[in-house]
Amino acid sequence: MKASTIKMLQSQKEQIIELWMENQMEDPTLREDLMSNEDLRVQSIELIDALLHTLTEANSTQVESQDFEPVFEILAGISLSRARQGYTPRETAVFIFSLKDAIFSVLRTKITDLALLNQELLEVSKLIDSLGIVTFETFIQGREEVILRQTDEIAEISTPIIRVWDGIIALPIIGTLDSARTQIVMENLLVEIVNSESSIAILDISGVPAVDSLVAQHLIKTVSATRLMGAECIISGIRPEIAQTIVHLGIDLSSIITKATLASALRQAFTMLQLEVIKVRKDKKA
Numbered sequence: 001m002k003a004s005t006i007k008m009l010q011s012q013k014e015q016i017i018e019l020w021m022e023n024q025m026e027d028p029t030l031r032e033d034l035m036s037n038e039d040l041r042v043q044s045i046e047l048i049d050a051l052l053h054t055l056t057e058a059n060s061t062q063v064e065s066q067d068f069e070p071v072f073e074i075l076a077g078i079s080l081s082r083a084r085q086g087y088t089p090r091e092t093a094v095f096i097f098s099l100k101d102a103i104f105s106v107l108r109t110k111i112t113d114l115a116l117l118n119q120e121l122l123e124v125s126k127l128i129d130s131l132g133i134v135t136f137e138t139f140i141q142g143r144e145e146v147i148l149r150q151t152d153e154i155a156e157i158s159t160p161i162i163r164v165w166d167g168i169i170a171l172p173i174i175g176t177l178d179s180a181r182t183q184i185v186m187e188n189l190l191v192e193i194v195n196s197e198s199s200i201a202i203l204d205i206s207g208v209p210a211v212d213s214l215v216a217q218h219l220i221k222t223v224s225a226t227r228l229m230g231a232e233c234i235i236s237g238i239r240p241e242i243a244q245t246i247v248h249l250g251i252d253l254s255s256i257i258t259k260a261t262l263a264s265a266l267r268q269a270f271t272m273l274q275l276e277v278i279k280v281r282k283d284k285k286a
Contacts, residue, residue: 083142174207206237
């Protein structure tokens with residue numbers, strides 16, 4: 001990009017900002033519920049200031065240059081914040097690519113030489129496209145961070161440990177049981193066994209949609225770890241279809257106490273602890 005063109009764009013900064021804001025405001029996906037128009041203007045001004053301040057004839061075709069680090073930092077901050085706020089990829093793309101249209105409009109009104117205009121439009125297009133790639137890369141990174149955080153939170157919520165009786169704890173498992181989640185289940189269960197001094201742990205798999213050989217192996221590992229802590233483990237929630245699957249796969253759970261329901265597992269736990277629950281009947285008054 002020629003130095004004269006860059007100088008002209010710098011002098012037309014206010015017009016570029018206004019055109020850019022108009023382009024963003026006219027887009028039907030504008031999220032005023034997530035960001036006010038004033039905050040959007042502040043972001044736009046910050047980015048265009050950094051871009052026009054950094055841009056030179058020498059680096060205009062070398063976006064990977066270290067000169068653009070300030071621009072990349074601003075774009076990264078904007079993209080990450082939008083990813084965390086819940087913007088979609090398209091809504092984020094509109095922000096950066098609508099700048100291209102604003103600069104194009106200014107160039108078309110200020111450059112009369114058609115050959116020069118076409119050349120400069122091409123250079124601007126390549127520049128904004130490169131900035132768009134940086135925007136998307138950072139946005140994806142931000143969304144991945146959000147997903148990982150939500151996954152961890154869901155894993156914590158979906159593995160609650162309940163003290164159902166003195167010496168008895170229960171852990172209802174809901175959803176798919178994979179290696180990562182098994183580790184969380186095992187750690188939480190072992191810690192609670194120590195804290196509550198429980199001797200019996202009930203793993204209820206009523207909420208597990210399907211049990212395959214991998215899930216069964218995870219359950220066996222959890223039971224083994226529980227026994228190493230000096231506690232006995234009962235698996236409840238063995239539905240007919242799960243029982244058939246386990247038999248079909250040839251998985252041996254004979255060394256593990258299994259029950260069809262949580263109530264049955266709790267009765268088994270009472271028997272193992274030599275406890276008896278008696279229903280109190282009140283005498284009827286005459």
